[in-house]
Amino acid sequence: MPRKSYKRIPVCTGIIIALVLVNFTINAQDAQIRFDRYHGYTGTSEYLKKVNTAYPGITELLTIGESTMGKPIYVLVISNMSKGTTIDRHIDLRNMRKENIQNVPPMKIHQGKPGHFISGSTHGNEYTGTEVCLYIIDKLVSGYGGDEDITSLVDSKAFYICPVINPDGVYNSVEKGIAQRNNSMEKDDDDDGKINEDGPDDIDGDGYITSFRYKDDDGMYIIDESDPRLMIRLGRDTKTDKQRYSVIREDIDNDKDGKRGEDPESGLDLNRNYPEGWWKDDGFAGGSGDYPLSAPETHAIAEFFTNYRNILMAQFYHTSGGFTYRPMGTAPHPRLNPTDVAVFDFIMGKKYLEIIGEEIPEAWLHPENMEQYKKELAETDADSYSKSRGYRLPRGWRVSYNEEDDERYGYGMATDWLYAQYGIYSITTELWNPEDDIPGFEIPDDENRRVAVDKALLKYQDEEYNGDLFVNWKAYTHPELGEGETGGWKSQYARNNAFPGEPLINVCEKHWQFELFRAKLLPEIIIRDIKPRIIYSGSTNEGTVKRNDSEFSVEKGKGKGIYHIVEISATIENTGALATNLADGEELPGNRQDVVWLVAERDNIEFIEGQPFISLGSLGGTKKIPGVRNSPSHKEVKWIIAIKENTPLKIVASSLKGGTVYKEIKFK
Template sequence: MKYIKNVAKTYPNIAKLIEIGKSNMGRPIYVLVISNMKTGTTIDKLVKLRNMRKEGVKNVPPMKPYQGKPGHWICGSTHGNEHTGTEVCLYIIDKLVSGYGSDLKIKQIVDDQTFYICPAVNPDGLFNSIEKGISQRANSMKKDDDGDGKVNEDGFDDLNRDGYITQFRYKDQKGRYVIDDVDPRLTVRLGRNEETKKQRYSVIMEDKDNDGDGKRGEDSERGIDLNRNFPEGWFKEDGMAGGSGDYPTSSPEVHAIAEFFTNHRNILMAQFYHTSGGFTFRPLGTAPHNKLHPKDVAVFDMIMGKKYLEIIGEEVPEAWKKPESLSKFKEELKEKSKNKYAIARGYELPRGWRVSYNETRDRRYAYGMAMDWAYMQYGIYSITTELWNPQKDIKDFPQFDGADARIQRERALLKYQDEKYGGKLFVPWKKFKHPELGEGEIGGWIPKYRSNALPGEPLLGVCEKHWQFELFRAGLQPEVVISDAKARVLYTTNNANTAGVSQKGDQVTIKKGKSKGRYKIIEVTVKIENKGKLATHIARGAQLAGNREDVVWLIGERDKITFLQGTPFQKLGVLEETMKIPGYSGPSFSAPPQQQRMQRMRRYVPPGFPVRRWPRQMFGPKQVKQTGPKREVKWLIAVEGNTPLKIVVTSQKGGTKVKNLSIQ
């Protein structure tokens, strides 16, 4: 990771490298923060705690200024052998830092937003896949799988010592492979009960029995699938373990990411890069489509999905082009589709933008997936892009369909690497006598090229497409601003607590004093708006544990301000989007967040249990009852002397802004 260290050193004003954890083998997990380090603020810098922590207690670390801006997470190599995601992360980093001084759009995004880019979630798997030539999807673990008292002593072996762990194929009457008739470098997998008169082969990774227990590769450092270790949908319906690991976040890599997301609630966009396939998953994979709010579905599909398909050059569904006709498309699907979720939406999801949940069989794809965890538990527009599809990403690559399409693609790809790379990406088969299996051949694709974007022009094309898509998503982020703030002195008095103020409904009556005094009675009016295209939360985002709705503060010296109307901070709800969400016409949020919380509380009150009805004012801050992207908020306060006043609007995912008040 020399590159990202150099970036942080070269661009200290817009880049900061932080270590969020270590892998099982002690390798650091880095996140490069890209944002203008001289801009941004957070509420904890402006509002002091009434009850300060004891000296030496550091359980509430101060927030960084960049945490007061909308956040965008991008990561790669959750699976160590899928390093195309790492390449795209590095490409995006380069675009952001190199374009900051010359591209106004990039400069504005870096000034106003924060990117958290983690090129290698799984540094051990990536290291083994690239440096050792072992294709390792999982993380690494120190373990004794075979109970012989030795740790990781029987892993894969470079039998011919060429620096790669390729394949060993040998004749085996029970084997599931035959040699391809067209290109003998390839093997074709047979069906489970398929008959053949050809010579059968078995194909394994280069390996041997290192500890003499009759088994090969049973005690390697290969650990668990990190994308099955996240705490969403990890358990099966019967309560038993479904995901990987001993428990959710049991791996240090996933634990580090979970802790990072918990401490960086400003993240609204997230991309978890994988390889391969050339398509994007949006939520969900652990649960069916109806677990998503319809508004989020519209944002995912008709805004993000539509743009993604346009970028990768695939056909956009007709329903996405004509969202006003969704009811007609739903009726048409009733006649020709058995997918109840597609009928409810009004369209089948296309190849390039899909869900991993099996909608036809109504069955989950997997357990404990990162994308679902980020959406369901943090309220993030999270997606997983499976990078690299030779038919889409190699210019003039032949297109194949039908039963033999897979082997035809493999032949064409092998021919392409012969012509473009001189055959250097594929190790020719050579005879080798295996110590346990006897005569056979070693050869095949060099592991790091087997399922990743090929170097040069193909990889560059993949990087550019997905940089453009993440740049588009950054342009959707909310942007909360204080558009106007005024403070007007109404009169003065000697006693703030006896200032004549009465309120009936929304009507406030002020009884002015007759003489000047040391308290100024001030009316404060503030206008706040979200100028961003999307709302400051997903549809149910403000209701999730750890999330909160948008808030505006009136700040000054606490002991010199008396609030006559309004409270020190007032809840704004969720500042909604400025763009029209195609295909969605319902309410943005199913219920105000405080109502949702009260409903959840009531569920746990036993029948007949006495419930005390508290006065309204005891529930804390005032709730501003307005909707849409704009709010107007008022206070009536008594201020002693000339204490300075500030307005602070703080949105967890829309940013924090400050404005000094000028008293007129």
């Protein structure tokens, strides 16, 4: 017996170690990802859970809300969960809640770090952005520990990645093959007691919901001569001798409401439902909702941003076009502080154009000559906003506000809301421009560029995808519309998303590079040059200690003993490229100035000069912003205190969006 158990122990230990190792390897492999197909809502959710399991030390998976149809909205946090600190770990709440009332949860460690939010699929049928989010997640988690830049970013910053803002839209668009831009709205159009089950139908039973084309003298389409698979959309007043067609989504009108090819699950446009510049508009692509944040999805995003005030950078991916909107769309140029404009255009915009390969405006390369450019532009027919800036915005980096006609575009958009109300460098990138994103992509000369691109895409899918993305037209007799043909692009591969494989990877890589660049711009505050100098030490047994020639009385109630009178100075510095706030960021309601605290046990410290906390305004960054006044990136602070001997003391510097750090001071 003793011999047997002696033998068993080491064997068991060996197995346990082996299992742990194997398990770890399986996790890391599980979280590997390929981009030869779209992940949709289901694949994305599975992937996020796998990454969270494989990398518990640097990820947290948040569920921030639910879609109309009850699908969770996820945010994956990527940040080293064992590095960093938060203000509430050092500063006690003044008015503690009653015991056992847990209504003030402790801050999470990543809330003490500058935050970067990246999201996809606000519009459900624009899921290229979801893929870019997954690509960025993969780069960050797999690069951690190996790549120096990534490791340092994951240690010191917090990434918040929400690959799918609109779960119902993505699920229907990718998994079911029914393109859905908006969120879902609970509807029972056919009065059968079931909600949202009556989507478009695969009427010819070939497994794909494509299109149905039929001869119609009032139709808006004709068949292309050189490639009869292609339908060319005519202008409203275009005259033609050719047979006109109508093209609708493959469908029958099950609910007999007279609408075919409709989108029975479609609700409102989530990017018109945010509180900045919102107005009620039922006419626009589903409408803006009954009131700001009326959609469960936008409500979840708003709650999230209210809880995570550390976020300074945000991206909302849409498709398509291959350009970026910086703020604002709902208000003209003067609504932005010139310093923010300079950061957006001269720093971010310049890099973005470089990455997508578009020519950078001369004025951005030499902003020191801006007065000259303004003079030159004044002589042209440029709009007044371009003239006041000194340059026109390029194709690739623009605003959605119509500067030519001085008209706002849209309302209630996420990017405007976060910029104007939360003080965030928020942008919206319209991903995917086949001309830029497919190497060697050739577009035939054609007076109609859209048709030319369609032709080239069709040829590309013939050659590279064996024609799998397109269903050839075949005769079909529609139960309601009669003779015609079903066919066309499979819904998922219609032109507004990057084709999986090489084109998608090209898109992902470019925009990962751009967000990596932006992440490296984030502020980072440090405390340096702490100089404690003991001016005088003495006993309070007589009730006073001396400071230079004057006497200082230690308050009644403080313990008797040896006290030091100490002068402490320190420098709080922002070593990051950008300031800790947008130009007007600290004045926005809900934001705050950077602060520094000197903290010790309350009864053992008395402030002779200076307050326990000192407001610092916002600390500037190390990067010179052309054409505007740069604020200093560091400030020196000083206190004179009386402190009881052997009392631990620390300096805590905290910036809402620049991070929280502390240093302990020890002296005898």
